[in-house]
Amino acid sequence: MKSISIDVENLTVAYNGKVALHEATVQLSSSSISGLVGMNGSGKSTLFKAIMGFITPRSGRVLINGLPVRHVQKQSLIAYVPQSEEVDWNFPVSVSDVVMMGRYGYMNLLRIPRTRDRRIVAESLARVQMTEFKDRQIGELSGGQKKRAFLARALAQQGKILLLDEPFTGVDVKTEKAMVDLLIELRDQGHTILISTHDLASIETFCDQVVLVNKTILAYGSTADVFTEENLTRTFGGVMPHQLRKQN
Amino acid sequence: MDMQSVWQWFVAPLQYEFMVKAVVVSAMVGLVCAVLSCYMTLKGWALMGDAVSHAVMPGVVLAYILNIPFAIGAFVFGLSSVLAIGFIKSKTRIKEDTVIGLVFTGFFALGLVLVSKSPSNIDLQHILFGNVLGIPDRDIVQTAIVSLITLAIILVLRKDLLLFCFDPTHARSIGLNVTALNYTFLTLLSLTIVAALQTVGIILVVAMLVTPGAVGYLLSDRFDHMTWIAIASGVFSSVVGTYISYHIDGSTGGCIVVLQTLLFVIAMIFAPKHGLLVRSSKRLNESP
Numbered sequence: 001m002k003s004i005s006i007d008v009e010n011l012t013v014a015y016n017g018k019v020a021l022h023e024a025t026v027q028l029s030s031s032s033i034s035g036l037v038g039m040n041g042s043g044k045s046t047l048f049k050a051i052m053g054f055i056t057p058r059s060g061r062v063l064i065n066g067l068p069v070r071h072v073q074k075q076s077l078i079a080y081v082p083q084s085e086e087v088d089w090n091f092p093v094s095v096s097d098v099v100m101m102g103r104y105g106y107m108n109l110l111r112i113p114r115t116r117d118r119r120i121v122a123e124s125l126a127r128v129q130m131t132e133f134k135d136r137q138i139g140e141l142s143g144g145q146k147k148r149a150f151l152a153r154a155l156a157q158q159g160k161i162l163l164l165d166e167p168f169t170g171v172d173v174k175t176e177k178a179m180v181d182l183l184i185e186l187r188d189q190g191h192t193i194l195i196s197t198h199d200l201a202s203i204e205t206f207c208d209q210v211v212l213v214n215k216t217i218l219a220y221g222s223t224a225d226v227f228t229e230e231n232l233t234r235t236f237g238g239v240m241p242h243q244l245r246k247q248n
Numbered sequence: 249m250d251m252q253s254v255w256q257w258f259v260a261p262l263q264y265e266f267m268v269k270a271v272v273v274s275a276m277v278g279l280v281c282a283v284l285s286c287y288m289t290l291k292g293w294a295l296m297g298d299a300v301s302h303a304v305m306p307g308v309v310l311a312y313i314l315n316i317p318f319a320i321g322a323f324v325f326g327l328s329s330v331l332a333i334g335f336i337k338s339k340t341r342i343k344e345d346t347v348i349g350l351v352f353t354g355f356f357a358l359g360l361v362l363v364s365k366s367p368s369n370i371d372l373q374h375i376l377f378g379n380v381l382g383i384p385d386r387d388i389v390q391t392a393i394v395s396l397i398t399l400a401i402i403l404v405l406r407k408d409l410l411l412f413c414f415d416p417t418h419a420r421s422i423g424l425n426v427t428a429l430n431y432t433f434l435t436l437l438s439l440t441i442v443a444a445l446q447t448v449g450i451i452l453v454v455a456m457l458v459t460p461g462a463v464g465y466l467l468s469d470r471f472d473h474m475t476w477i478a479i480a481s482g483v484f485s486s487v488v489g490t491y492i493s494y495h496i497d498g499s500t501g502g503c504i505v506v507l508q509t510l511l512f513v514i515a516m517i518f519a520p521k522h523g524l525l526v527r528s529s530k531r532l533n534e535s536p
């Protein structure tokens with residue numbers, strides 16, 4: 001029996017009085033990849049932000065490995081890659097500077113990198129095939145390369161838990177394949193991964209579990225049990241997703 | 249101008265003690281302001297800098313009236329303005345730039361009223377435009393202490409402040425206290441303004457807080473290089489500006505800021521990568 005890494009209980013989140021997630025409950029076991037699926041505006045990004053504690057829920061709670069998320073963040077245990085980075089792309093930092101920011105939690109107050117930090121940064125860049133771009137200013141990258149740079153930062157953080165909000169959007173097929181292989185490798189090393197995606201066709205190829213959202217959590221559990229035609233119809237408001245119909 | 253006269257131009261004024269003090273103080277202030285200006289330009293806080301610098305006015309006046317160190321009065325009011333801005337922004341639906349404009353003019357106006365009704369004769373001119381050529385010793389000590397404290401804090405927190413400017417979301421997700429960093433940054437801003445008051449005065453402080461950073465930003469894509477360039481241009485214009493003001497018998501703050509702006513214009517035109525010349529020649533090459 002695996003232990004529970006991400007435990008969300010009766011979470012209700014509202015923006016300016018408008019409820020985006022209503023009494024969401026989900027439990028994700030450790031060492032697993034969970035696919036988060038739902039329509040635009042169904043509350044996927046909201047769930048990520050609420051798990052990270054960036055928005056205060058109206059009610060409910062989130063526990064990571066049985067602890068409040070602030071506690072887990074202080075140990076750099078949880079890495080989050082947002083759907084779109086809201087950073088200034090003209091900022092005078094290089095790709096490897098950005099990846100090094102994933103290591104700050106392990107450094108002393110002065111944040112002086114040690115050999116180990118440099119090695120991990122180099123490894124993380126290599127894992128997402130970004131080594132050749134390491135000295136580029138962060139804005140001088142393509143959209144997909146930017147995504148990979150921030151994924152490398154999350155890897156450098158070496159958190160046991162990875163939250164990835166649509167990492168495949170704007171990424172080419174070859175890179176997506178490489179990223180999936182990487183996620184599987186991380187899972188096998190004991191990482192817990194929650195990943196949102198609109199690519200329904202690939203879910204079954206790498207997700208152990210699926211979480212379906214539509215303003216609340218409709219269902220969650222093993223892919224075989226939950227990723228059914230009936231559930232997906234509910235998730236997508238009665239419209240059968242095209243990809244799935246093709247498979248059947 | 250031959251080497252001899254350049255030498256004379258720099259050395260001759262140093263026979264006066266007030267000039268030695270002025271050069272040392274303005275170099276120190278140029279340094280502190282340049283370092284902070286890198287973060288200020290990246291964070292986009294020019295308006296905030298302008299606000300805090302104006303808001304210290306009543307503090308300086310009260311300090312003179314009550315005969316306490318000007319640095320304490322200025323710091324207290326600088327910090328109160330920041331807190332007032334934060335409070336009003338979070339408790340009302342008014343947009344940030346409106347709140348900033350509202351708070352700093354309110355503080356500044358209070359300062360004006362205090363000056364006009366103060367029993368002791370306070371030189372408004374000196375508060376508004378600085379007076380580094382006539383800076384008293386106790387003010388030099390205060391400026392030096394404040395500068396050292398500010399530099400030390402920035403040195404220790406430089407990576408965290410940079411992360412806070414670049415990506416506060418990531419800062420939070422690795423457990424850094426972003427609210428504390430925000431207020432630390434604002435405290436550093438208040439301290440720097442206090443240090444620069446005597447040199448350039450309330451009105452021109454904001455130039456010291458953004459121009460060197462902007463010069464560095466145009467000339468480099470590396471934060472370290474940007475900082476060194478900002479320091480070089482900030483210290484250079486502070487020191488040379490002080491000399492020019494001595495020789496032409498003009499406003500010191502004015503000379504410093506004009507020089508700084510000139511450096512900015514040169515950088516803007518000639519910067520190797522982000523300059524106007526390179527940009528327009530690129531555009532010419534690209535168009536068929």
Ligand SMILES: Nc1ncnc2c1ncn2[C@@H]1O[C@H](COP(=O)(O)OP(=O)(O)OP(=O)(O)O)[C@@H](O)[C@H]1O
Pocket residue numbers: 015016020038039040041042043044045046047083
């Ligand atoms: N900052 C915000 N302020 C107000 N409403 C918001 C905000 N962010 C999201 N919402 C609303 O909350 C709901 C859920 O948004 P969310 O971003 O979680 O959707 P999503 O599932 O991630 O969608 P997508 O697939 O487009 O990324 C939407 O109705 C959206 O309009």
Ligand SMILES: [Mg+2]
Pocket residue numbers: 044045046083165
């Ligand atoms: Mg989203």
